[in-house]
Amino acid sequence: MQLTTVDEHAAIREAVRELCARFPDDYWKGLEPNSYPEDFVTALTQHGWLSVLVPTQYGGAGLSLDAACAVLQEINHSGGNAAACHAQMYTMAAILRNGSDEQKQRYLPAIAAGDLRLQAFGITEPTVGSDTTRIQTTAVRTNTGFVVRGQKVFTSRALFSDLMLLLARTSPVGDSGKPGDGLSLFIVDMRAAGEALTIRPLETMMNHATTEVFFDGMELPADALIGVEGRGFKYVLETMNAERILIAAECIGDGRWFTERASRYASDRAVFGRPIGVNQGVQFPIARAYAAVEAAELMRRFAAGLFDAGSPCGAQANMAKLLASEASWQAANACLDTHGGWGFTRDFHIERKFRETRLYSVAPISNNLVLAFLGHHVLGMPRSY
Incomplete structure (x- = not known):
């Protein structure tokens, strides 16, 4: 590949910059310490900027990751904070590359239309930190799907998301001895979790809407599994x-x-x-x-x-x-x-x-x-x- 000196996404940057002008510095200052920028995220959604990675057949723009970078970069360049919504972009990789056709059809059109938000990514746990392969949250198979028990931390935007990507252990480390074996990835409809899902806000030095999440026997249907069981890592x-x-x-x-x-x-x-x-x-x-x-x-x-x-x-x-x-x-x-x-x-x-x-x-x-x-x-x- 070759890098060009031409800004291929100049039109995207200009359009995002114009939208961000409606949300100046004082808008962001007024949200602190812990208010979610609902108006801003809604405006981005309505203009299609949070669905740039969703393929066109599902209602998105079907653009590249480089184009998505231009969107988030311009938000921060304009003085905003793209962390309020960036997860809906980087979680697309797992769904687009490994999700089933049924999962894509069920979720992507609704995400592109703004009817569903996928802003939560449940990976980090308090006892393991960055050692992701040692996570202890489990998803045990049942006759109808899986039952999840465990805890996640620094799961930002969980209170403002309908869906979550969740990494959990479905089996012990295999004979290969690789810690990443036996981890599976799920797409969770948090609206259906009921009291089995508890979300607690964490106060931080920046307005990041982060939380800790507890799973107490949360039931997932079998089709919540993304890709092949055990290959989630x-x-x-x-x-x-x-x-x-x-x-x-x-x-x-x-x-x-x-x-x-x-x-x-x-x-x-x-x-x-x-x-x-x-x-x-x-x-x-x-x-x-x-x-x-x-x-x-x-x-x-x-x-x-x-x-x-x-x-x-x-x-x-x-x-x-x-x-x-x-x-x-x-x-x-x-x-x-x-x-x-x-x-x-x-x-x-x-x-x-x-x-x-x-x-x-x-x-x-x-x-x-x-x-x-x-x-x-x-x-x-x-x-x-």
Whole structure:
């Protein structure tokens, strides 16, 4: 594949930017600490931006992951927070690549129309953290399907979603000794779960609508299983590649927001009779952050191109997330330093974006684990975890 200098998604970016203009900085400030941006998500849905990955035969736009990246990137570039709705994009990989025709027909048209939301992804558990293969939530087979027991944590948007992708253990680790064996992936209609499903909000330093979820004998029909029983971890890895690429796009959007705000303020703010931007101590950190953000965007585009081509992209997806999250954090610090004390005030909106972009150094995967993955699986060094 080759990267082109032409922005193939300029029209998408412009349209998303126009929509985001209806939801300015004060809209997002007014939602804190823990209100869900319902109006914003509804507007995105009505304009079709949350169904760009849904194939046209199911009512979606049938666009590429790269196009989906343009949508989320522009939301964050405009000062918003795409985390309110990004799961509906990265969960598509599991359904489109491994779901049955019946599952696609049942759920995708309703998702595209906005009648159903798929915003919850139940993977992480409090006792295992990033060691996904050691999860303890079980789905035991019955005559009619499965019964689920266990707990998930950091399951964001569960209170505002109709459906959830859920990873659970359906059998012990097999004779191969691979921890990923025996994990299965399900699509859960949370509306039908009743009292067997409990959702508790978790307060965090950013408005992320995250929760912990408890399953107490939740019954699932047999056709809730996605793909082949016991192969769910493989399906999740494909979904995680899409997730990392999309998160990288959001970080790049943040990074551009920070560098633009910092550049503008440094040009306008005068101290000692001249703009502070003439000082290299102010100007150079912003310029260096800009370079890092744009370099990360190249890796993000490369990873998305591989994903869309159906080629292996695990290393590239992880590197895109690593580089983009570090670049956005670098830009955030440069922006906050440029604004000085004013950057800590809510009126300048920087402290909100500062908190939001900090998350991506540790989620959806810690950057240290990305480095461990690259060291072992790409560079061939001994396994460190």
